[in-house]
Amino acid sequence: MNPDMRVTIAGVEFKNPVVTASGTFGFGREYGEFYDLSELGGICVKGLTPLPRLGNATPRVAETPSGMLNAVGLQNPGVDAFIANELPNLRKFDTRVIANISGGTVAEYGEMCEKLSxxxxxxxxxxxxxPNVKAGGLHFGTSTESVSSVVREAKMRSTVPIIVKLSPNVTSIADIARACEDSGADALSLINTILGMRIDTRTRRPVLANNVGGLSGPAIFPVAVRMVWQTRCAVRIPIIGMGGIATGDNAVEMLLAGANMVAVGTASFVDPLAPLKVRDGIEKYLRQNEIGSVSELCGGVLLN
Amino acid sequence: MQQVLCRVVRRAQLADDVVALAFESAELARTARAGQFIGVKCGENLLRRPISICDVTGDELTIVFALKGAGTQFLAERKVGDVLDVLGTLGNGFDIPEGEILVVGGGIGSPPLLSAAKTAQTESVNDVATSRVTAILGFRSKPNVILAREFATVCREVYITTDDGTFGRHGTVAAPLEELLSARKFAAVLACGPRPMLRAVAEVAERHGVTCQVSLEERMACGVGACLVCVCATRKDGEIANRRVCRDGPVLDSREVIL
Known part of the structure; x- marks a missing residue:
């Protein structure tokens, strides 16, 4: 019998536990040339802001051992252009659409929630x-007070469930996670990229025009697993685990650490079919281990 | 766009730090256009390396690349029979109009122009003396000169310049470019090379009222247009916008790109 791959996050059912990570998948058009987007559990779109943004200067990317730094700086067409030009196309596919938003103020988060829902x-x-923009980014996510005010505003003005994407660049992710849950967040996603830097020794200049950027890829996977586990120990709400997942086995590890669902990001750059291979890998693990449903894996780690 | 495993069929050292690899792929050969590129997986290095297509003959594609780091080092060590993991073909390619074409290459920017010259030449004639393509290739010094013979087989004239005067004409591509555009009517200038060269070429072409297509290089991650790391600033109708070098380019109209 085929294992049940469906997961339900805050009342929203996903056909399988694999979504794409924001910022790695555009609005789906490019990777949609490689496969039918309806194969995915969901698509989390490129981060949106109230107005269009050009983002940072280039170079915006630097390779690192088993990873990459990026400093795109939230280049996007703005929330209105997304709704007018991209959402109708995404809606043609039988998959869940998650809008990722960044505001410069608490009110901006609220306005975008209203429009998007x-x-x-x-x-x-x-x-x-x-980590790559001065306003509307990291500073909201690194203190319990500010994250709570953003979550409360979003919950008040959105009619769809709210996920909070957490930064690993904090002292205690459990404290931030609890603040989100207490403020009414429906789910959490983690981890975003880890702040990093590379320097060209020949020129003595940082490789990235922005000097610093966010580290992603397999290099951050163990950090992500640890933080998902710590967060699972701190909250009851669903977790979307991400950070360096490249294989089905990685995904199973993330689910065992406490995630309910996973997101695949940087791996798509290496292999456009990575999200589908991750999905198939999870299913194979379930079959081999005679597990009836993917939801049984959540938090299944047996601690030493 | 597709991901294909391809067998290396030839390897050649073109200069101390420049290697040519030919590999077989009927699928990629079918879709390849002059000016397009491929994303090659380079061993343990995470990101694919974007490398322009230098030539397509039958089912064989040839790439020519300079050794710049760990990725290209891995590629340079490939042997005949090795398998490459290739994503392609990527980007838009040159738009080759009717009429005389002038291709201008700088250093390792020259390879994609060979493909453009061949495309334009097969579209017109089979006799080099009456080819509608003329080439100007600029290099740092004599040991860096590559593909001179290959360009000579498809171009009516090939002008080579070196910065130090050790081969061809002393100086940059700008002087022969100025002379050719003053002497004859060209339908388009196609250029690929370092940014300062592209700026100079675009300036001369625009002054002579000739359209100039520039092929840009930028650090990439996805190579397909999803991640937005490889953008370049463009200006159209007074509006500044970012375009993706991998997807909207790598070939763009010089009047739009802010070089």
Missing amino acids: AAGVDMIELNVSC
């Missing part, structure tokens, strides 16, 4: 953890 996205992910 009215436009018909399935969930909204609050980016309070972008």
Whole structure:
């Protein structure tokens, strides 16, 4: 018998536990040339802001051992252009659409939540953890007070469930996670990228035009597993685990650490079919281990 | 766009730090256009390396690359029979109009122009003397000169310059470019090379009222247009916008790109 791959996060059912991570998948058009997007559990779109943003200067990327740094700086067409030009296309596919948003103020998060939930996205992910912009990013996600105010505003103005994307660049992710849960967040996603830096020894200049950027890829996977586990110990709400997942086995590890669902990001750059291979890998693990449903894996780690 | 495993069929050292690899892929050969590129997985290095297509003959594609780091070092060590993991073909490619074409290459920017020259030449004639393509290739010094013979087989004239005067004409591509555009009517200038060269070429072409297509290089991650790391600033109708070098480029109209 085929294992049940469905997961339900805050009342929203996903056909399988694999979504794409924000910022690695655009609005789906490019990877949609490689496979049918309806194969995915969901698509979390490129981070949106109230107005269009050009982002940072280039170079915006630097390779690192088993990873990469990026400092795109939230380049996006703005929430209105997304609703007008991209959402209708995404809606043609039988998959969940999660809108990722970054505001410069608490009110901006609220306004975007109102527009996007009215436009018909399935969930909204609050980016309070972008390391690459001065406003509307990391500073909201690194203190319990500010993250709470953003979450409360979003919950008040959104009619769809709210996910908070957490930064690993904090002292205690459990404290932030609890503050989100206490403020009414429906789910958490983690981890965003880890702040990093590379320097060209020949020129003595940072490789990235932005000097610093966010580290992603297999290099951050163990950090992500640890933080998902710590967060699972701290809260009851669902967790979308991400950070360096490249294989089905990675995904199973993340689920065992306490995630209910996983997101695949950087791995798509290496292999466009990575999200589907991760999905198939999870299913194979369930079959081999005679587990009836993927939801049985959540938090199944047997601690020493 | 597709991901294909391809067998290396030839390897050649073109200069101390420049290698040519030919590999077989009927699928990629079918879709390849002059000016497009591929994303090659380079062993344990995470990101694919974007490398322009230098030539397509039958089912064989040839790439020519300079050794810049760990990724290209891995590629340079490939042997005949090894398998490459290739994503392609990527980007838009050159738009080759009717009429005389002038290709201008700088250093390791020259390879994609060979493909453009061949495409334009097969579209017109089979006799080099009456080819509608003329090439100007600039290099740092004599040991860096690559593909001179290959360009000579498809171009009516090939002008080579070196910065130090050890081969061809002393100086940059700008002087022969100025002379050629003053002497004859060209339908388009196609250029690929370092940014300062592209700026100079675009300036001369625009002054002579000739359209100039520039092929840009930028650090990439996905190579397909999803991640937005490889953008370049463009200006259209007074509006500044970012375009993706991997997807909207790598070839762009010089009047739009802010070089």
